Amino acid sequence: MEKVIQNIDVKTIREAFPILHQQVNGKPLIYFDNAATNQKPISVIQSINDYYSRDNANIHRGNHSLADRSTANFEETRSAIQQFIKAKEADEIIFTSGTTESINLVASTYGRATINKGDEIIISGMEHHSNIVPWQLLCEEKGAILKVIPVTEIGEIDFDQFRELLSTKTKIVSIVYASNSLGSINPIKAIIEEAHQFGAVVLIDGAQASAHLEIDVVSLDCDFFALSAHKMYGPTGVGILYGKRDLLEAMPPYKGGGEMIKEVSFIKTTYNDIPYKFEAGTPNIADVIAFKKAIEFINDIGKEAIAHHENELLVYATEKIKQIDRVKIIGEAKEKVSVLSFVIDGIHHFDIGQMMDAKGIAVRTGHHCTQPLMHQFGIEGTVRASFSIYNTKAEIDEMIVSLEKIITIL
Ligand code: PLP
Secondary structure, X not given: OOOOOOOOOHHHHHHOOHHHOOEEOOEEOXXXXXOOOOOOOHHHHHHHHHHHHHHOOOOOOOOOHHHHHHHHHHHHHHHHHHHHHOOOOHHHXXXXXXXXXXXXXXXXXXXXXXXXXXXXXXXEOOOOHHHOHHHHHHHHHHOOEEEEEOEOOOOOEOHHHHHHHOOOOEEEEEEEOEOOOOOEEOOHHHHHHHHHHOOOEEEEEOOOOOOOOOOOHHHXXXXXXXXXXXXXXXXXOOEEEEEOHHHHHHOOOOOOOOOOEEEOOOOOOEEOOOOHXXXXXXXXXHHHHHHHHXXXXXXXXXXXXXXXXXXXXXXXXXXXXXXXXXXXXXXXXXXXOOEEEEEEOOEOHHHHHHHHHHOOEEOEEEOOOOHHHHHHOOOOOEEEEEOOOOOOHHHHHHHHHHHHHHHHHO
């Protein structure tokens, strides 16, 4: 029997987002740049305000009430994330500044400690630069080899080619769960299973997946998982790295400083237990605490309902845009998150973006930090409209009208 998903009340949800209720260039804002960062509900904004007006104190080392309160709230977010991604233990959650830092952390600690000359690291052709460059740096340093899974014409990874690339030389597979440029959802469970057969560890870049798809790191059996709060209705500058306990314990520290130590002397320093071993210095306390509110926001609506609504918008927008002459969609994978990338024959994507902005419509244009992918499609960039829980079909209609006008003018 098919599951019934509750219709969500978008009007009420929109009321929770103050930023949406403004005019841009004389028109009501239509925000379709959610894959870059999505907007924040009032509960998240209020939490940051509350922290600085009521609780501000440095965490973990204080012995006064404000420090205790801040520490408890900070650690509550860790537990909320543990439940959100279904990790076994809260200690397996490390706070970082976001997905980029999480991937760099793994490359510079696990990577540096384990990769040797001639070893191979596999990524895919649809990776964000943040899941390419850290591995290139590591390969340069160690004399290792970076291999790339090809992407098909419709924007799916070529699974047979992936199998061909795997060997006992493969030490790390680092792959995006959902592409920020194409929307494609990758078959990560199958990828993890295949990679594990060769003894490779797998890092999942969950930046675009975590606001829409159920994440269960134990059932996926991924070794590392990275995400960013700001793509999940949370603040910028906060993210997490999940890692399996045994891996994190064996890894050398990332940054040196306060909090990551047990004992410091000029002869020898010993390191703290996980997760603190990887959390040197004063963290982004207010934003970590507010991240919990973002998780509660997602949980209250339910990921399934969010995904259902966004998918309806994606299907609707895709059908409408296909009817416009000269438009070509880039990325037509069978499984997609709500990202619609396209080009219009003869019109530069920047011009389209600017003209849409004049109508109050915020879309992203450019290479979306996936230059190798753009090269594969023989383009410099796309226009990308990405939809979130607060978007509506009426807003998509406005975008379509605006695109039709642009085509008649240019
Ligand atoms: N990976 C993907 C798929 C992304 O979409 C992004 C951001 O756009 C990143 C990684 C980097 O995330 P952050 O800039 O939050 O570190």
